[in-house]
Amino acid sequence: MDKIKNFLIKHDLLTAALGCFAVSRIILFGMYALLFKNVSVAGFIDELNRFDANHYHRLAEFSYRAAANDLTGEASWAFFPLYPFTVKFFSKLSGLSYEGAAFLLGAVFLTAACVLGGRYLLEIGADKKAAYLYIAFLNLGLYSFYFSAFYTESMFLLLLTACFYCLEKKKYLLMGLFGVLMSLTRNIGVFFVLLVPVRLLMDHLGDEDRKKEGPAAFFRNCLSDPFLITGTMLIPLGLFSFMHYLYKLTGDAFAFVHIQVAWGRLNGFFLKNLINALKQITGYDAYCAMWAVLGFYLVYMLIFKYRRYHEALFGLIALILPMQSVMDSVPRYMLGSFVFVMAGMRLLSETGRLTRIFICLFILGFELVLINGWFYGAGVLI
Numbered sequence: 023m024d025k026i027k028n029f030l031i032k033h034d035l036l037t038a039a040l041g042c043f044a045v046s047r048i049i050l051f052g053m054y055a056l057l058f059k060n061v062s063v064a065g066f067i068d069e070l071n072r073f074d075a076n077h078y079h080r081l082a083e084f085s086y087r088a089a090a091n092d093l094t095g096e097a098s099w100a101f102f103p104l105y106p107f108t109v110k111f112f113s114k115l116s117g118l119s120y121e122g123a124a125f126l127l128g129a130v131f132l133t134a135a136c137v138l139g140g141r142y143l144l145e146i147g148a149d150k151k152a153a154y155l156y157i158a159f160l161n162l163g164l165y166s167f168y169f170s171a172f173y174t175e176s177m178f179l180l181l182l183t184a185c186f187y188c189l190e191k192k193k194y195l196l197m198g199l200f201g202v203l204m205s206l207t208r209n210i211g212v213f214f215v216l217l218v219p220v221r222l223l224m225d226h227l228g229d230e231d232r233k234k235e236g237p238a239a240f241f242r243n244c245l246s247d248p249f250l251i252t253g254t255m256l257i258p259l260g261l262f263s264f265m266h267y268l269y270k271l272t273g274d275a276f277a278f279v280h281i282q283v284a285w286g287r288l289n290g291f292f293l294k295n296l297i298n299a300l301k302q303i304t305g306y307d308a309y310c311a312m313w314a315v316l317g318f319y320l321v322y323m324l325i326f327k328y329r330r331y332h333e334a335l336f337g338l339i340a341l342i343l344p345m346q347s348v349m350d351s352v353p354r355y356m357l358g359s360f361v362f363v364m365a366g367m368r369l370l371s372e373t374g375r376l377t378r379i380f381i382c383l384f385i386l387g388f389e390l391v392l393i394n395g396w397f398y399g400a401g402v403l404i
Contacts, residue, residue, distance in 0.1 A: 038154055039136035042161035043129060050167055053393045067121045069397055075121070075172035077101055082110040082120050088271050095284040099268055099277040104206040104260070105174045124172040131176035132169045136160055138183045143364060145190055146330070152371035155382075159367055163385050165357045167396055175358040178207045182360050185214050185257075186333070189221055194249045198256030206260030209278065210359075213339045215257045217332040219244075224331060287347035299349045310349035317341045317356050320365045328368070333361045 054066045081098045090097035113123035140153035168175040181204035188197035204211035226240045269275040299311035324334035340359040356362040
């Protein structure tokens with residue numbers, strides 16, 4: 023018992039992650055049992071998977087097809103391959119259904135992302151309180167059920183967090199390896215390559231001796247590090263390999279972009295879309311737009327309060343790219359983009375105790391409302 027106790031104390035972030043996950047999934051299952059008057063685990067897993075989860079299921083089962091659906095015009099090209107095929111492999115290995123395999127993998131990915139994210143917060147100067155709040159939010163906070171559904175959220179969050187952590191620790195080759203997988207999970211992962219020079223410039227300007235050497239020294243130091251060059255160049259390879267596959271399959275390397283029109287996504291200016299959504303006052307677009315406003319506020323704090331410019335840059339990319347077409351799923355994108363929850367929980371940890379308790383209780387209560395809506399298939403929550 024002493025050995026177990028010492029292990030749990032030594033690995034407190036892991037203990038917190040496992041404990042929060044267990045509590046959150048008990049609550050999630052309890053909500054399912056209450057709403058459906060059923061205590062079947064299989065039924066719970068089935069009801070947990072909605073909307074895009076069906077697309078990922080079909081992709082795992084039937085792989086990519088050269089032609090779009092004749093009725094809807096939709097095609098699996100819109101979805102990147104690493105996550106569904108990882109679920110498929112684990113399903114075959116374990117004998118579980120695709121949804122069951124996704125649930126277990128989600129638990130592993132989420133727990134790892136919690137621990138790594140907590141360590142990252144400590145690495146950049148936040149306190150343990152912020153790390154614990156970060157872990158608690160990912161498990162018990164808003165939209166946390168996505169991490170157990172057949173969605174990419176859990177895998178992408180883990181890979182993105184790993185990239186940030188490796189960049190912070192200057193483990194560039196490892197960063198590149200995680201980056202390959204990340205850009206093979208979601209298209210936005212490829213933009214991490216833009217963060218590397220920003221972070222390097224931050225280090226250069228923060229060092230008075232290097233700063234005196236001027237721009238030439240900055241480029242010389244960057245180009246003389248083979249691990250940095252290799253790791254950075256690795257990041258886009260996941261996306262490029264998927265584009266090559268799509269070109270061979272459909273004749274269009276950008277099929278994953280062009281097929282978005284089947285979901286009604288037409289590009290426009292993100293700020294115009296945001297203002298138009300806010301003008302609606304009520305409805306899903308206005309709801310998502312308010313999340314986007316919160317996201318821009320967190321980016322502002324990353325820039326002017328914490329001076330974390332590379333994190334802010336990724337936040338801007340994660341917000342602006344989807345907002346160019348529609349406001350759909352902005353809260354979900356923010357949840358899986360690491361920087362928003364990280365910045366939000368760091369800010370929350372610095373507030374007064376009563377304020378923190380009130381906000382945490384509000385988040386937990388709102389999550390129960392979201393779970394209720396999710397199980398009932400409320401489209402405004404996708």
